[in-house]
Amino acid sequence: MPVTSSVDRPESAPDGPALPINELFASLQGEGSLAGVPSTFVRTSGCNLRCWFCDSYHTSWEPTGAWYGVDEILDEVAARDPDHVVLTGGEPLIHGASATLLR
DSSP states (O other), X not given: OOOOOSXXXXXXXXXXXXXXXXXXXXXXXXXXXXXXXXXXXXEEOOOSOOOTTOSOHHHHTSOOSEEEEHHHHHHHHHHTOOXXXXXXXXXXXXXXXXXHHHO
């Protein structure tokens, strides 16, 4: 399920650690050794690369979504009681708050 909210969200980062989130949803992992595992995906927005093979230009080259505080993201993920969490993008690691989220 894409991230949706009736709350107006700022176009710039709020105070405290936050990430621009394009989507937060539950699905089956589709790639790699964990293919088929129920997972919660946290898809950030924005990327500093321009890979010609990118399949996520909607989150990378023309970022969309809203800023979410790290605590908000953790609450959303915990509510789904996931076996596995995938942090993806865009490029999540260009955002300083990614390290806080991963801790």
